[in-house]
Amino acid sequence: MALHVLHYLHHGRAQWGVVAEGAITPIPGEYESTAAFIEANPVERLMILSGPSIPESEVQWLSPITANQQFICQGANYRQHMIESGMDPDVKKFNMIFTKAPSCIVAADSAIVKPRAVRFLDYEIELGLVLKRDITSGETVTEANLHEYIAGVVIVNDYSARDIQIPQMQFYKGKSFRTFGPVGPYLCLLEKHDIPKLKELVLTLTVNGTVRQNDTTAGLVYGPAETLTELSRVHDLRTGDLLATGTPSGCALSIPSPEKQRAAAQLSEEDKWRLFLKMQEDRPQYLQVGDVVEAWIVSLDRSINLGVQQNVVVEEAV
Structure with missing residues (x-):
């Protein structure tokens, strides 16, 4: 049975x-x-936890992923999102990996600070995998042994400044502004028999009550097992590290079609990016100060319910 854990502040003390x-x-x-x-609390032990309880309404949420963990991300990992990002899914045959700064991690109900210099603020709901153990050498992860590597799952919203990420080719900078990585509210710890449900989770995101993203993890192009296998051959991963697995279609970002990109290749760099920015100006989907973003992830049988993130976009203080 999946077990839902909250990291929270109560009477000034951080607890789980x-x-x-x-x-x-x-x-x-x-x-x-x-x-x-994670190392001190196997899910089997927490299943039999007892004692007095407190109402969740009395506590302040904290992120279940602390800022001293790695924040690793997959990009363009749903077929339709590839298309809306200007990629041909039949040509792109690689797993896009990048990182976000752990300092952008905040609680699930935190305000999202829109930097004054950012014009095109976008949202990206993602399923986050939380590692169960260190991986310090190349390993082969399969569906059969995946439970040995994944402790649990969380909601991640990969907020992105598209006018920095794309024209400047700065994934790290464009996605790492402080508050751009709300995580939680819940860390759902999994047992071995829960792992197959990772393929049947429903991701939904709304802006001001209107659905913008809705898809299932069945649409992932590169799944957890093959991604962890690949990453294990690149660099060390640690218990508690976070892997965000990519976002479905429905983002505000609009990229020219491959045909238009080929035509734009004849333009100067300055004219090419001027055209890109003009295209984004015509997209009302980009987030503005005062917008409310909600995101939730639930399994088809409802046994995994990662709670609801709610973020209000606020203006950067002077």
Whole structure:
């Protein structure tokens, strides 16, 4: 059975607890990182946790991924999102990997600060995988042993400044402004028999109540097993690290078709990016100050319910 855990602040103290029906059963101990929490609390032990509970309404949410963990991301990992990003899914045969700064991680109900210099702020709901153990050499991860590598899952919203990410070719900078990485609210810890449900999670995102993104993880192009296998041959991964698996279609970003891109290749760099920015100006989907973004991920059988993120876009302080 999947187990839902909350990292929270209560009476000035950061704690972890098991959540059920709006009540939190505190987990004994203090843990300074997601890694320390996972290593000390096997899901089987938490299943039998007992003790007095507190109402969830009395606590302040914290991110279940602490800022001392790696934040790794997959890009263009749903077929339709590839198309809206200007890629040909029948030609792109590689797993796009990048990172976000852990300093952008915030709680699931945090305000999103829109930098004054950013014109085109976009949203990206994603399923986040939380690692169960260190990976320090090349390993072969399969569907059969995936439960040995994934402790649980979370909601991630990969907010992105498209006018920095695309024209400047700065994925890291364009996606790493502070507050651009809300995570949670819940860390859903998984048992072996829960792992197949990772292929049947429904992702939904709304802006001001209107659905912008809605898809299932069945549409992932590069799944968790093959991605972890590939990453294990590149660099070290640690317990508690976060892997965001990509976003479905429905983002505000609009990229010219391959045909238009070939035509634009004849233009100067300055004219090419002027054309790109003009295209974005015509997209009302980009986020503005005051917009409310909600995101949730639920399994078809409802046994995995990662809660609801709600972020209000606010203006950067002077």
